[in-house]
Structures are given as structure tokens and as C-alpha cells.
Amino acid sequence: MADSKDFIAGxxxxxxxxxxxxxxxxxRTSAQVKAETEDQIQTFPEVLFRAAVAVxxxxxxxxxxxLLFNAPLEGLADPSHTPNPAKAPWxxxxxxxxxxxxPPVVAGVLVPGLVVMALIVIPYFKVNIEADGLFLxxxxxxxxxxxxxxxxxxxxLFLFKVYAALVPTLxxxxxxxxxxxxxxxxxxxxxxYLAARPLSYWVMTWFLFELVVLTAIGxxxxxxxxxxxxxxxxx
Amino acid sequence: MxxxxxxxxxxxxxxxxxxxxxxxxxGSSTLKRALAIQQNVFLxxxxxxxxxxxxxFSATWYLGTLTLGTFLILVATGIPLMFYxxxxxPQAYADTKDxxxxxxxxxxxxxxxxxxxxxMVFLVFAHMFKVFYRGAYRAxxxxxxVIGVVLLLITLLLxxxxxxxxxxxxxxxxxxxxxxxxxxxxxxxxxxxxLLLGGNAVNANALLRxxxxxCMILPLAAMFFVAIHFWRIRKDGGLYAHxxxxxxxxxxxxxxxxxxxxxxxxxxxTPVDAxxxx
Numbered sequence: 001m002a003d004s005k006d007f008i009a010g011x012x013x014x015x016x017x018x019x020x021x022x023x024x025x026x027x028r029t030s031a032q033v034k035a036e037t038e039d040q041i042q043t044f045p046e047v048l049f050r051a052a053v054a055v056x057x058x059x060x061x062x063x064x065x066x067l068l069f070n071a072p073l074e075g076l077a078d079p080s081h082t083p084n085p086a087k088a089p090w091x092x093x094x095x096x097x098x099x100x101x102x103p104p105v106v107a108g109v110l111v112p113g114l115v116v117m118a119l120i121v122i123p124y125f126k127v128n129i130e131a132d133g134l135f136l137x138x139x140x141x142x143x144x145x146x147x148x149x150x151x152x153x154x155x156x157l158f159l160f161k162v163y164a165a166l167v168p169t170l171x172x173x174x175x176x177x178x179x180x181x182x183x184x185x186x187x188x189x190x191x192x193y194l195a196a197r198p199l200s201y202w203v204m205t206w207f208l209f210e211l212v213v214l215t216a217i218g219x220x221x222x223x224x225x226x227x228x229x230x231x232x233x234x235x
Numbered sequence: 236m237x238x239x240x241x242x243x244x245x246x247x248x249x250x251x252x253x254x255x256x257x258x259x260x261x262g263s264s265t266l267k268r269a270l271a272i273q274q275n276v277f278l279x280x281x282x283x284x285x286x287x288x289x290x291x292f293s294a295t296w297y298l299g300t301l302t303l304g305t306f307l308i309l310v311a312t313g314i315p316l317m318f319y320x321x322x323x324x325p326q327a328y329a330d331t332k333d334x335x336x337x338x339x340x341x342x343x344x345x346x347x348x349x350x351x352x353x354x355m356v357f358l359v360f361a362h363m364f365k366v367f368y369r370g371a372y373r374a375x376x377x378x379x380x381v382i383g384v385v386l387l388l389i390t391l392l393l394x395x396x397x398x399x400x401x402x403x404x405x406x407x408x409x410x411x412x413x414x415x416x417x418x419x420x421x422x423x424x425x426x427x428x429x430l431l432l433g434g435n436a437v438n439a440n441a442l443l444r445x446x447x448x449x450c451m452i453l454p455l456a457a458m459f460f461v462a463i464h465f466w467r468i469r470k471d472g473g474l475y476a477h478x479x480x481x482x483x484x485x486x487x488x489x490x491x492x493x494x495x496x497x498x499x500x501x502x503x504x505t506p507v508d509a510x511x512x513x
Contacts, residue, residue, distance in 0.1 A: 038476070039287040044271040044278070047285050054297045055304035062308060062354060066346035073335060076328045077407035079436065086408035089398050091356050091391065096412065104419030119384045122367070123377035131370060204367055 084224045093218025094211055100226050101162045115207070122200060131198040135180045143180050150176070164217050168209040176202055280465040282473050289474040295369075298362035305355035306457065312348040313450070320400070322446035324439040327402040352394050359390045371475035379467040382460055389457045396449035399442060410445075411437050 041047065088096050098107035122128055135142055150173045157166040175194065179202075182191035223229035238246075247253055248261045259270040269283040288294060319338055320330045334341035363383060366372060372380035399410045414431055418424040433440030468474065477483065 038478075040284040041287045041290065042265060042268040043281055043283055043285055044268045047281075047290065048278075050290060051297075051300045054300050055307070058301050058304045058354075059308060062305075062347060062351050065350045066343055069346065069350070070335075070342065071346045071349035072405055073331060073401060074404040076325055077402045077404055077437075079407070079438075081404075083404055083408055086412050088409050088413045089395060090353075091360075091394070092413060095416070099416070104416060105421060108416035108419045109421075116384065116388070119363075119387075120381050123372040123374070123380045129373055201368075204364070208364060 085222060085226055087218070087222070090215065090219050093222075094214035097164060097214045097218040097222070101160055101165075118203075125200075128198070128200040131200065133179075133184070133196045134176075134199045134202060135182075136184070136195065139180075146176060146180065164214060165210055168213050169206065172202065172206045172209060280462060280469065282469045284473075286473060286476055289476055294476075295474065296361075296365055298358055298365050302355060302358040302362055303461070305351045305358060306461070308351045309348060309355065310454065312344050312351065313454075316344055316348055317450060322400070322443050324402065324442060327400065327442060331401040331403070352397060356390055356394050359387050363387060369475060370477065373475065373480075376467070376471045376475060379464060379471060382464050382467065386457065386460050386464060389453055389460065393449060393453045393457065396445040396453065399437070399445045400449065402442060407437055410441070414441075 087093060095107060095112060098111060101107070102111075134146075150169070154166060154169055154173065157163075157169060178191065179194035179197060182188075182195040184192055184195055186192050186195060220231045221228055223233070245261060248257075254260060257271075258274040259267060261267070272278045272281060272283045316334065319334055319341065321327060331345070334345050336342075338344075366380070366383065395410075395413060399406045414428060414437065417431055418428045420427055429435060431441075431444070432438070433444050
């Protein structure tokens with residue numbers, strides 16, 4: 001960008017093939033900016049080869065698992081005999097755990113509906129695109145909102161005795177409190193990291209935490225009548 | 236002088252029959268390598284070039300590739316399983332038993348299908364979180380993220396409908412528990428429940444519906460959206476790499492302090508910029 005000219009002019013000389021065109025490219029238009037400065041590699045064969053190796057490694061692992069562990073198969077379906085507990089597939093056990101605490105319309109319809117909606121709208125919010133640290137701007141105001149939201153959520157979960165969801169919420173709240181007291185100039189690398197986390201990071205990490213905890217509880221810690229059992233107690 | 240395997244392969248690529256099948260032709264110049272991708276109906280969904288940095292394991296953990304891998308394994312094992320399976324009551328259970336004890340490698344096929352299905356659900360979730368934490372949903376990739384959410388739901392439905400097919404106690408009651416949730420939808424809950432099961436309880440109609448959804452409709456829907464998902468990666472400027480984003484490159488070229496990586500911030504990138512990169 002050393003030249004002082006503000007534009008480049010060119011003439012397409014191949015008049016036989018195309019009508020004569022004169023092009024002006026000003027410095028500000030993207031046409032002059034070379035967006036790709038990085039090393040690139042041909043997809044064929046290098047990338048395809050790596051993808052094939054990745055898939056084959058996965059296949060080998062899954063074949064070993066299939067050879068060593070048999071898929072479960074119980075007795076013939078019997079509508080007159082309900083097993084206790086009757087469990088959904090593992091990826092729905094987080095939901096089933098929620099159903100234990102809340103009415104079906106909340107846990108089975110409202111919550112999953114809101115989760116899907118929230119996932120879809122993530123890229124359409126400017127706050128997620130800019131991704132500034134949550135407490136870096138308007139610190140006082142944002143802290144106040146955070147205290148109210150986290151407090152209300154915790155009290156709500158406590159009143160409904162949803163301790164399984166309350167514990168991850170409290171841990172995340174603790175981390176966010178630390179983030180709210182930290183800045184990008186903090187001497188601790190961990191606190192600098194926390195201070196730079198944007199809102200979407202906190203919400204998604206909280207969701208991931210709840211998902212893992214609730215699914216694990218539903219899978220390993222629930223026995224007859226959805227009562228709490230330890231995995232080593234058997235059923 | 237004996238020819239190497241490479242030369243034999245090159246000769247093969249030069250034959251008339253090979254040339255009639257693959258449009259890209261022989262040679263290993265950059266152009267020919269690009270054509271090998273671009274002139275193939277399946278491979279043209281991908282870019283001809285990929286940023287070298289994005290090949291490293293840490294960039295993507297190969298989660299998208301591995302998810303596709305599980306899908307391919309599921310198709311490959313699912314078709315032979317269909318050969319031995321009748322979606323009727325109680326024949327479905329007897330067929331599953333036969334697969335377990337009578338059919339050659341039937342047990343292995345069913346095991347592989349089942350564990351791959353679990354792996355696919357897990358990998359789809361992992362892929363989603365990895366993409367989120369990389370910030371790869373940013374413009375112009377917003378809609379590809381939405382397609383990804385659709386694919387997540389299709390994957391869950393695929394796994395859920397497949398869960399009923401063995402027609403054992405585990406399958407029956409898991410689907411009963413799951414489908415009862417549909418009844419909780421206000422106003423039209425019972426209608427949805429009835430539509431899903433073809434009855435008021437899990438029965439032979441439900442088995443047939445789940446079978447058709449599992450073997451026909453949902454796999455086709457998955458392939459349809461997967462094709463768009465891959466194609467959009469190419470059209471949106473390849474795998475997301477923060478430092479290669481047009482706004483960041485522009486800022487660097489102008490000698491401005493680029494947005495720091497920790498912020499992951501990048502604004503003002505337009506779809507035009509990304510298309511240009513293609």
C-alpha cells in the first residue's frame with residue numbers, strides 16, 4: 001500500500017471475445033484486497049487421504065467395540081409388564097431427569113423447544129458475533145443484571161429441589177463472579193481468560209455442563225421409581 | 236524395468252474406460268488435482284483447496300469427518316440388517332434374535348450398527364460444541380450452523396426411531412416413555428402422539444412407521460442436508476479460521492492492530508468477501 005494512487009485503471013484488450021471493458025479498482029474495494037494469505041493445500045489427494053485415515057481409524061475402533069461388546073437385547077416387548085425404571089435412550093435421559101422435577105409441558109416441550117430455538121438464533125445476534133468479554137463494558141450495569149438472573153435461577157431451582165441442576169448453576173455462577181471481578185490486565189492468566197469470555201460462552205458452557213450432569217445422573221444414578229441409586233449398588 | 240504401483244495407476248487413469256468415467260483425466264499438476272475435486276459430482280461439494288493450518292488435529296478434531304464416517308458405517312451395516320428384518324409384531328423380535336444367533340455375522344452387524352449409532356449421536360454433539368467454541372458460526376456461516384442444528388435433530392430422530400426396531404422390552408418402554416412427552420404439547424399433544432405412533436399406544440403400526448422413517452425418510456433427509464452442509468462450507472469460504480477472515484486480513488494489511496484472538500471478534504465481514512476467496 002505504498003503507492004499514492006487511489007485507483008488502478010485497466011482495459012480488457014481481448015475485444016474479439018468480449019466487449020471492451022474499462023475497470024477502475026479503488027483501493028477501498030475488496031477486489032484489491034487479497035483475503036487469502038495463508039498456505040493452502042490441495043484437497044486431492046492430501047485432505048481426502050487424511051479424512052480417509054480418520055474414518056478408517058474410527059471404523060477400526062468401532063469394529064473392536066462391536067466384537068467385544070454385544071448390543072443389549074431383552075425379552076419380547078410386553079405392554080402389560082412395565083420395567084422399573086423405564087428409561088429413554090441415553091441422550092434423552094437429561095430430559096427424563098427434568099421430567100422428574102417439572103410437569104411434562106415444561107420439561108418435555110418448553111425446555112427442549114427453547115434449547116433448539118436458542119441454538120438456531122446464536123449466529124444472528126450481534127453480541128455473539130462481536131464476542132466481547134461479558135463484564136468488560138458497562139461493568140456495573142451488567143454485574144447487576146447478572147446477579148439478578150443468577151440469583152433468580154438458583155432460587156427457582158432450589159425451591160423446586162432440582163439440586164442436580166442447581167450444583168452446575170452454582171459452579172458456573174462462581175466462575176462468572178470471578179470473571180466479573182477480573183480484567184484483561186489481571187496478572188493471573190486464568191483470570192484474564194475468564195474476563196475475555198463473552199456472554200454466549202457462559203450460556204453455552206452452562207448448557208453443556210447441565211447437559212452432561214443431567215444425562216449422567218439419568219444414566220447412572222437412577223433406579224426403581226427414579227430414586228437415587230449409586231452405580232455400584234446394582235438394580 | 237518393472238513399473239511401480241504408481242505408474243500402473245497412472246496407466247489405468249489413462250485408459251479410455253477410466254477417462255470415460257472420471258472427467259478429470261491424468262496428470263498430477265495442481266490444475267489436475269483441482270479438477271479431480273471440481274469435476275466429481277460428490278467431491279465438488281468440497282473446496283479444491285484447504286488452508287494447511289486447518290488440517291491439524293487441534294483445529295477441528297476431525298469431528299465433522301468422523302460424524303460422516305459413522306453415518307457411512309450405519310448405511311453400510313443398516314442395509315444388510317434390513318435384509319433379515321420384517322417390521323411386524325412379533326416377527327421383528329424373532330428376526331432380531333435370528334440376527335443374534337442364526338445369521339452369519341448377524342451379531343457383529345447389529346453390534347456395529349448400534350454402537351456406531353451411539354457414536355454418531357455423541358460425535359454430532361461434540362461437533363456442535365467444537366464449532367461453537369471456535370466461533371465458526373459467524374457470518375457468512377450463520378445458515379450452515381442452522382442446517383447443523385437441523386442435522387442434530389435428524390440424527391436424534393434417526394437414533395430414536397431405530398431404538399424401537401428390535402421390539403424388545405428395552406425398545407418398547409423407551410419409546411413409550413419418549414412418545415408420551417409428545418402428548419404434553421398443549422392443545423394438539425394427543426394428535427401428535429397419535430400421528431407419531433399410528434395409535435394411542437406403541438403397537439404394530441408404530442413399528443411400521445418407525446421402520447419407514449428410520450430406513451427411508453430420515454436417511455434421505457440426512458443426506459439432503461449433509462450435502463447442503465458440505466457445499467455451504469465451500470461457498471462460505473472454507474473452514475473457519477479466525478486469522479484468515481477478510482476483516483482481520485484487511486486490518487493487518489492496513490497496519491491496524493487486528494482484533495485479538497482471545498476476543499474472537501470479527502465484524503463487518505460480508506458474504507462478498509468470502510465468495511471472493513473461492
